[in-house]
Every structure is written in structure tokens, then in C-alpha cells.
Amino acid sequence: MSRAAYLILENGTVFEGKAFGAEIETTGELVFTTAMTGYLETLTDPSYFGQVVIQTFPLIGNYGVIPSDFESAAPALRGYIVREWCQVPSNFRCEGDLDTFLKDAGIPGIYGIDTRALTRIVREYGVLNCRIAYSNEVNDEILNDIKNYVITEAVESTTISRQQEFKSENPELNVVLMDFGAKHNIGRELVKRGCNVTVVPANTTAEQIKAMNPDGIMLSNGPGDPASNTSIIEEIKKLCEYKIPIFGICLGHQLLALSQGAKTEKLKYGHRGANQPAKELKTGRVYITSQNHGYAVVSDSMPANGEVSFVNGNDNTCEGVTYTDMPAFSVQFHPEACGGPKDTAFLFDRFIKLMKDNK
Numbered sequence: 001m002s003r004a005a006y007l008i009l010e011n012g013t014v015f016e017g018k019a020f021g022a023e024i025e026t027t028g029e030l031v032f033t034t035a036m037t038g039y040l041e042t043l044t045d046p047s048y049f050g051q052v053v054i055q056t057f058p059l060i061g062n063y064g065v066i067p068s069d070f071e072s073a074a075p076a077l078r079g080y081i082v083r084e085w086c087q088v089p090s091n092f093r094c095e096g097d098l099d100t101f102l103k104d105a106g107i108p109g110i111y112g113i114d115t116r117a118l119t120r121i122v123r124e125y126g127v128l129n130c131r132i133a134y135s136n137e138v139n140d141e142i143l144n145d146i147k148n149y150v151i152t153e154a155v156e157s158t159t160i161s162r163q164q165e166f167k168s169e170n171p172e173l174n175v176v177l178m179d180f181g182a183k184h185n186i187g188r189e190l191v192k193r194g195c196n197v198t199v200v201p202a203n204t205t206a207e208q209i210k211a212m213n214p215d216g217i218m219l220s221n222g223p224g225d226p227a228s229n230t231s232i233i234e235e236i237k238k239l240c241e242y243k244i245p246i247f248g249i250c251l252g253h254q255l256l257a258l259s260q261g262a263k264t265e266k267l268k269y270g271h272r273g274a275n276q277p278a279k280e281l282k283t284g285r286v287y288i289t290s291q292n293h294g295y296a297v298v299s300d301s302m303p304a305n306g307e308v309s310f311v312n313g314n315d316n317t318c319e320g321v322t323y324t325d326m327p328a329f330s331v332q333f334h335p336e337a338c339g340g341p342k343d344t345a346f347l348f349d350r351f352i353k354l355m356k357d358n359k
Helices: 039-043 098-105 115-125 140-147 154-158 184-191 206-211 230-241 251-259 346-358
Strands: 004-009 014-021 026-033 051-055 079-081 108-111 128-133 164-166 173-179 195-201 216-219 246-249 264-280 286-297 306-312 318-323 328-331
Touching: 004 108, 004 140, 014 098, 026 115, 026 264, 039 051, 051 115, 098 108, 115 128, 128 140, 173 184, 173 346, 184 195, 206 230, 216 251, 216 346, 230 251, 246 251, 246 346, 251 264, 251 286, 251 318, 251 328, 264 318, 286 318, 306 328, 328 346
Parallel strands: 026 051, 051 079, 079 108, 173 195, 173 216, 216 246, 246 328
Antiparallel strands: 004 014, 004 128, 014 108, 026 128, 164 195, 264 286, 264 306, 306 318, 318 328
């Protein structure tokens, strides 16, 4: 029988559930994702660094663990919360079960929690810190400790330690991918479109990247507060002066905007899921997108050279920018998303065209 586990929110609210995964206490920032599929991609997305993730879809683990679907080498999240954990997965690609995966990764989980009620609290009050514990004791010392939790060194903790190379079978272009906590599928999408991809650590300088003579530069997704990455923002500002085509995704989108003088803000509870509407202003078309971010570029702060290209269909926040004085564009959502939706994968083709036109 599973051990009792408790989720303690910084406001003193306690939810009781049952433990699975690694039985260790952890503290993190509580967020929710509304995706109905792709729990493996969620678990291995580095953008969840420092966070405890609620899955709003009620049944998780039903197709087991499939390593070829991972978006990174190991999970970066702090904890995992589900309504119902499937203990007997069934899928022809399955190579393991969720409980064992979480145990091996040192990630604690709770199941049997009313995730609908929990999500409503986050929507009403905004992102809260929380603790997964095995005692329901709550006192001022515990609550203060939870409240004082802050995510730090997010990019530094999720970027690669050394340069990596990925070759295409029929290479036409060379792309440098700056890894701020990149999902693997960004590189896969570029490779299958004829790009040799060189993935570099987040602290790589503009001069080092220019010396590689790339046809384009990819700025990846990643975790944390974008404005805290001051040295990276300065290097991106230098990269922009070289007029090399740039495509930014999620954190990369935010860092590119910050390098041009824009501002970012923390959202009340963020956009996380596979059903976020993004409206392209030029065409009026709405795309259903996968998103995972707690910060957004402030549209009114964009400088004259930055034109907002996409907005969120729910709250009208900035979802994309096109730059008029350099071959660069960026989006807040994930066009590389697997398991979907893939409606905006054409943006990689747009990047390919931008690089070819610039040669």
C-alpha cells in the first residue's frame, strides 16, 4: 500500500494524497499543465526546472515510459502531481513504468489528489510555492521556509556542459543552437530540414558563435526569469549586430526581446499546456499551440524595430515578434512540440527560408 503524502501550499492549505516515485521531501513553485497527452515530454522538459507540476488530465502513466520521446537526458522538475497514476501501462513502445522512472530520477510524486480543486487555487491566487511532505504538520517555520523558496541559476543548471554536434543526412545549412535548457526536438526539427546543428552552452560568447560561421542561430527554450540572464542578454545583443538570421523559441524569444530593450513580466499562473490559442496578427489566423512559460514579453515595451506578430487568444499577451532591422523573429510557443500540436511547425521552414535568402 502506498504511503500517505501531503502537498503543503505556502498559504497553509494542505492536500492529502498517496506517494509514488522517489519518497523524498521537496519544495518548489507549483504550476499546472493542461496537456492531455505528452506527459513524458512534460517530465523531461528543462523549462520545468525548480517547479512542482500538476497534470490536470486525470489519468497519467497509461502508456508507460518511452525514452525516445524524452526532451532531455533527465527531468529538471522538483515534483509531480496527478489525479490517477496508471500502474499497468500498455503501449507497444513502452520500456518502463512511471513509478520506476521517477524513483530513478529522484523525483517525488503524489497521486489521489483532487487536481481540479488544486488547479482552481493556482488560477485564483496565482503561482504558489509548495512542499511535498510525508507529515501534515504545518507551522510558521515550515510555511516561511516554503514561501522563501526561489528558483535560481535555472539556465546554468539545465544547459549542456560542452558543445555537441548533430549532422543531417543531406546538409545544406549550419545552425548554432544556444542551449538555455533546450528541448531535444528543436534540434531534430532542424536536422530533418537539412541543417547541421551545433549545440553550444548558454555562456558561449557572440564572438565564439560568429567564428563558427553559422547560417543561422537558434535561441532555445529554457527555465526561470528571463531578465536574470544579464550576461546572456548582452551576448545576444552583440549577435544581433552581425545580422545572422535568428529564430527564438520561448525563453529564447524573451531573451531576444530583452536584448533589444523590451521588458518581461511574470504572469499570474502562466501558460502551460497543448491547447493555447495563438493569433497571427498578419493573417488573423489562430493556431493551437503547445506552451510552457511563466513570463511574457510586455507588448507595449517593444522598441521600434520589433513588431508583435502573434498574441495569445485568451489574454492578448505577446506570443511572437518579428524584427524589421535584422533577419530575426521569435515566438513564445513551441513549434517543435511533441506530442503536439504541430500546427506551427511551418515556422522552422520560415527559418530555413530566412537563412537561404540571407546567404
